Structures are given as C-alpha cells and as structure tokens.
Amino acid sequence: MIPRERHHRKDPAHRIDESRYRRFSVENQAFVTVGMQDTGKKGILHFTEKMFANMMANIYSDVPGNSRLDYAADLGANALNLILGSYGFPNSRFLAWNPLFVPEPLRHRKWEAGAGDMTRIVKAQARLYGADLVGVARLDSKWVYAEDLEKPFVFENADDPSEERDRFVIPASVQTAIVIAVAMNQELIEASPAAASSTAASLGYSRMAISAVSLAEFIRSLGYTAIPCMNDTALSIPLAIDAGLGELGRHGLLITPEFGSNVRLCKVLTNMPLLADSPVDFGIARFCRNCLACVDHCPSKSISAGEPSFEVACANNNPGVEKWTIDAEACLRFWQENGHSCANCIAVCPFTAGFDFTHCLECVDCDSEGCGLQEISYLRKKHGYPTRSNDDDSDALVSPLSRRGL
Numbered sequence: 001m002i003p004r005e006r007h008h009r010k011d012p013a014h015r016i017d018e019s020r021y022r023r024f025s026v027e028n029q030a031f032v033t034v035g036m037q038d039t040g041k042k043g044i045l046h047f048t049e050k051m052f053a054n055m056m057a058n059i060y061s062d063v064p065g066n067s068r069l070d071y072a073a074d075l076g077a078n079a080l081n082l083i084l085g086s087y088g089f090p091n092s093r094f095l096a097w098n099p100l101f102v103p104e105p106l107r108h109r110k111w112e113a114g115a116g117d118m119t120r121i122v123k124a125q126a127r128l129y130g131a132d133l134v135g136v137a138r139l140d141s142k143w144v145y146a147e148d149l150e151k152p153f154v155f156e157n158a159d160d161p162s163e164e165r166d167r168f169v170i171p172a173s174v175q176t177a178i179v180i181a182v183a184m185n186q187e188l189i190e191a192s193p194a195a196a197s198s199t200a201a202s203l204g205y206s207r208m209a210i211s212a213v214s215l216a217e218f219i220r221s222l223g224y225t226a227i228p229c230m231n232d233t234a235l236s237i238p239l240a241i242d243a244g245l246g247e248l249g250r251h252g253l254l255i256t257p258e259f260g261s262n263v264r265l266c267k268v269l270t271n272m273p274l275l276a277d278s279p280v281d282f283g284i285a286r287f288c289r290n291c292l293a294c295v296d297h298c299p300s301k302s303i304s305a306g307e308p309s310f311e312v313a314c315a316n317n318n319p320g321v322e323k324w325t326i327d328a329e330a331c332l333r334f335w336q337e338n339g340h341s342c343a344n345c346i347a348v349c350p351f352t353a354g355f356d357f358t359h360c361l362e363c364v365d366c367d368s369e370g371c372g373l374q375e376i377s378y379l380r381k382k383h384g385y386p387t388r389s390n391d392d393d394s395d396a397l398v399s400p401l402s403r404r405g406l
C-alpha cells in the first residue's frame with residue numbers, strides 16, 4: 001500500500017443526515033427485490049434464475065465471449081466462494097461466527113501485546129492470507145445491516161457472537177472492523193461485459209472468502225472474537241472508506257489508490273484492540289465530478305451524471321447519506337440480460353488502469369476546475385489510461401504496485 005499519511009481527510013468521510021438515516025436492511029438489496037419481482041420468493045439468489053436462463057442461451061448460441069468454455073472458467077473460479085461462504089450468509093458454513101478448529105484451551109486465553117504490535121501483526125497475517133490491501137476501522141454501527149432476510153443484527157453485552165432464533169447477536173465489545181481488499185485480474189475485468197469479467201469477480205469472491213475465514217480463525221486462535229464477513233452483516237464500502245482503503249466513486253464503488261475499483265471487499269469484525277486507520281482524500285470526489293466515463297459506458301444507465309445527493313434513486317439505496325446513487329435494479333436487470341455480471345464501470349474507470357499519482361495526489365488542495373488530468377480523462381476515456389512515468393523532479397508518489405490482481 002502507498003503511504004496514507006499525506007492523504008488523511010480533513011473533512012468527515014461521510015455526510016449523513018441523521019434525521020433521515022436508517023440502517024440498511026438486506027431485504028432492500030437489489031438482489032432480493034429483483035428476485036422477489038421475478039419469483040415471488042424472498043432470497044438473495046433468486047434473481048439468478050433469469051440470468052442463468054440467458055447464460056444457457058448464450059452457450060447454446062455460442063455467443064463470442066460467452067461460450068461454454070468462458071462460463072466454465074467462471075464456474076471454476078466461483079467454486080471456493082460457494083464452498084466457503086456463498087457470497088456471505090451470516091454465520092454460515094466456514095463463515096461461522098465462532099471458532100472452527102481452535103483447540104478449546106486457546107479460545108478464551110488472550111494473547112497480550114501492545115496495540116501497535118497487534119495491528120502490525122494482524123495486517124501482515126491478512127496479507128499472507130491473500131489481502132492486497134488491509135485497513136482497520138472503528139466499527140460504526142450505522143454500517144451494520146439492520147437485519148438479514150429473517151432477523152435483525154443487534155449489539156448486546158455477550159461474551160461470544162451468536163445466532164438466536166430471532167436475532168444475530170454481536171457482542172458490544174466488537175468495536176473494530178478489519179477491512180480487506182483483494183485485487184481482481186485487470187485483463188479479465190477489461191473484457192466486460194463478456195463472461196471473463198465475471199470470472200475475475202468470482203475469483204475475487206473465492207479469494208476474499210479464504211482471506212476472511214483464515215484471518216478470523218487466526219484472531220480466534222489468539223483468544224479474541226472474530227466475525228468473518230463477505231457481503232453480509234455490514235456494508236463493506238463505508239467500512240473500507242473508514243479504514244482508509246479508498247474513496248467512494250460516482251459508480252458507487254470504492255476507488256483505491258493502488259487498484260482503482262478493481263477490488264472485492266470483505267471484513268472481519270473483532271474485539272481485538274487494534275489501532276484504527278484514518279480515511280483518505282486523494283481527490284476522487286473532485287475527479288468524478290468531471291469524469292463521466294462510467295456513466296457513458298453503463299449499459300443500463302444506472303449511474304448518475306448529476307451531483308452527489310441525499311436523495312435516493314430507488315428503494316435499494318439507503319437514505320440519509322450523501323453520495324452518487326445507483327439504480328441498482330436497472331444494473332441487475334442488465335446482469336440478467338447479459339447472462340452474467342457486468343464490470344463495465346470498473347473496466348473504464350481511469351483508476352483501474354492506473355497512472356502515476358503525480359497529479360491526483362499532489363493536487364488535493366487545487367481549486368481549479370478542469371485540471372490537466374481531468375482533461376486527459378475526457379480525451380482518453382474511450383481509449384484507456386496507460387501508466388505514465390514520473391518524469392519530473394518532484395518527490396511525488398508513484399505507485400510501484402502491480403495493478404493486475406491474480
């Protein structure tokens with residue numbers, strides 16, 4: 001990760017209208033609302049019925065980019081995701097909220113170390129388990145889902161997390177989120193809307209499942225509580241912003257300095273006393289105001305060309321948070337039509353291909369409209385964003401990292 005210290009935000013990372021904000025419910029996710037419209041059944045994966053029907057149509061018609069071989073690659077990439085956690089059903093399979101294989105004597109005997117050492121070691125372990133980026137946030141309960149499909153998430157004074165008949169119990173001592181980003185394969189993502197981009201996403205899910213499950217078990221082996229989460233239990237993007245991994249883009253996704261939006265996110269909630277990172281500002285809000293590449297390339301017209309707003313675009317947005325809102329149902333309808341997921345907005349975002357950060361990191365305090373980089377974004381948005389070398393004498397940061405993912 002590039003050093004974050006120079007880019008700590010001075011203003012709040014989220015603008016929230018407390019009078020309107022309410023914790024988001026899983027049943028308001030587009031996956032659920034679209035599935036309900038299609039089948040009359042409540043569930044996260046019912047929307048896939050139409051998508052899979054179009055997948056078969058693509059295969060039978062041998063549509064270029066959506067052949068049987070292309071889908072086979074996707075199904076293979078998705079296998080560990082489905083085995084370990086199925087995109088995230090809370091407290092399910094290997095995403096169990098309590099230790100999987102930790103010997104009993106270790107479960108309640110806490111490893112003692114200073115918070116700085118603990119944080120350093122936990123982050124290093126996360127990287128070992130596959131994290132490309134890792135940050136720590138104070139767990140803001142605003143970002144914890146109000147309820148899963150059947151029952152609420154509640155904080156209680158409890159020793160261990162548990163799933164009761166009528167609620168999921170998160171111990172009140174769980175006040176920290178470790179947020180992990182795994183980078184996706186850039187070349188596959190850039191094939192969107194062909195099936196190869198879905199393979200990149202599926203592999204990202206499988207890798208994030210391994211990372212979250214492994215890190216949670218590591219922490220539980222040290223005597224602390226750890227709740228591994230994929231898409232479940234809490235909203236990953238605001239937690240990732242709080243953990244300093246990146247900023248929110250116009251397309252509703254996290255943009256990181258290292259990999260742009262080409263990441264998948266998971267998190268581990270814990271009572272381990274870790275040092276929190278700070279949110280960053282590397283100019284995304286200003287950049288997105290002038291770059292509309294994702295708007296232009298969204299086949300479902302789901303991305304707003306307007307200003308960030310407290311207004312919701314549809315029932316799938318949580319109210320009371322200022323942001324660019326996404327018409328998530330329209331997006332998902334395109335996935336169904338496409339026969340698999342879409343990643344156009346990730347593929348065309350200039351931060352996915354990357355460039356050196358000479359400009360966008362250095363011009364945080366710049367007030368001029370239409371800076372050089374933004375002009376470049378207009379000119380090149382149809383043609384990609386090759387990496388440029390840092391050819392001046394400044395001490396500007398240049399990302400030395402691979403942007404490719406696995």
Ligand code: SF4
Nearest residue numbers: 298300331342344345
């Ligand atoms: S995933 Fe595709 S359809 Fe959905 S918002 Fe992004 S570009 Fe639009």
Ligand code: SF4
Nearest residue numbers: 249250288291294349
């Ligand atoms: S494509 Fe442009 S407007 Fe869209 S998220 Fe990326 S930088 Fe922002």
